[in-house]
Amino acid sequence: MAFSGEGSGHGALSWGQRSIWLAMLRQGWLSMGGRIPLPPGTTVEGVADELSFMMGRFQSLRTRLRFDTGGRPTQELSESGEIMLEVYDAATGEDPAAVAAAVEAGYLGTPRDFVNEWPLRMGVVRHLGAPAFLVVITCHLVTDGAGMAVLSRETQERVSEPVAGIQGLELARWQHSPAGQRQSTLALHHLERTLRSVAPRRLPTSEDPREPRHWTGQLDSQALAAVLPAISERTGADSSSILMALFAIAVSRRGLLRPAVIRPLVSNRFRPGLANAVLNLVQSGMCVFDVADRTVDDVIRQARRSFIAANKNTYFDPDGEHALVERIAANQSPDTEPWSPYAWAFFNDRRRSARAESSAPPTPELAEKLRDATTFRWTQKKQNPYEPLFLHLEDNGGSLQLIVEADTHHVSPADNEGLARDIEALGIAAAFDGGLRTGVTAGLPAPCPPRAGPAPR
Helix, strand or coil, rough: CCECCCCCCCCCCHHHHHHHHHHHHHHCCEEEEEEECCCCCCHHHHHEEEEHHHHHHHHHHEEEEEEEECCEEEEEEEEEECEEEEEEEEEECCCCCHHHHHHHHHHHHHCCCCCCCCCCEEEEEEEEEEEEEEEEEEEEECCCCCHHHHHHHHHHCCCCCCCCCHHHHHHHCCCCCCCHHHHHHHHHHHHHHHHHHCCCCCCCCCCCCCCCCEEEEEEEEHHHHHHHHHHHHHHCCCHHHHHHHHHHHHHHHCCCCCCCEEEEECCCCCCCCCCCCCCCCCCCEEECCCCCCCCCHHHHHHHHHHHHHHHHHHHHHHHHHHHHHHHHHHHHCCCCCCCCCCCCCEEECCCCCCCCCCCCCCCCHHHHHHHHEEEEEEEEEEEECCCCEEEEECCCCCCCCEEEEECCCCCHHHHHHHHHHHHHHHHHHHHCCCCCCCCCCCCCCCCCCCCCCCCCC
């Protein structure tokens, strides 16, 4: 299928692209998308028209990588080209959802050719001759979650106005300009001050390493969603700051990170011209929490201030961050414990809004009743890596979803599940006691064990 659109050229990766590329070097190919049921009346021709529209409108979908002799990537934008829409037919009596799941797994499992392949794979699954499912997988180099929402909305609406905001090559040129480098230097000074406030240490070694070693768990809590507005009203903090503070307290109390170094993912879409860009703009900030013998409210207020500072200063050249980490590590005293550049936890609030909607606060009895309905399950065990510790937040109807990812060679399955349950327990306790203290043994319940017994092998 042929397509064409405005713009062509060659240049450096933007900071967001470079950040996700470095993450992919550690973790493997990172993608977005999945399988979507199609409404009755959908035609293959209609889906092909959508694909052609997307490829023509969004420059990031027409961008492929080029590598120099040292393996460093740059990007090349093409004005036109061809892409394949694959069509799969479910046999009579075959579940089309299962076929779509197999197509998705194939897209995710097939090695990606970043030089010759467009960063989008799309297929239609037909059942009894009619399209039943769409499978779309996009490389994370193209965009982030907010950008994917823009791409989806503008494709469905067939927006004809010029693309709003800056495009990839233009953004990369600004970032490499003197003005962009001044922004990066100021932000890296903040990062350096934050890094140097942390004593050298490594992540702990788990007493229960597993194979495959990287596990994802998911906790769904109506109780935590219900109590957040009361904490927000008392402290003035949004729910994202509250949950980052509870995460910091939980990893500290379990002895995983003291002080707790949390790296919140910052969207950078509040910056001029970036709100509706179909680009990857996310970078990782840094916040440090020494939670010893403080009130939970104090930590929440600190999280609010730290989050604001992180949002302001998480817009920099990732190569500068790498050089900074290397310089700090090289200047360590030989008598100190070697400092690991991964001795931190990542925090990613993927919800549409971090505002805690006001509602009648539950009683302690109702909160505990809601907590009895909390569920936890292991959703994935894989060998290719995540970052060592990651907390994602999602809305799930009336529940708050905590997704915990961890390397079991550093964080045991029991501790990984326990972190999610600790956050819930801390939130419930803090909702009804503004003076609650964070001490490991004082004021709070002991770190929660998994309610369903040991994690399965």
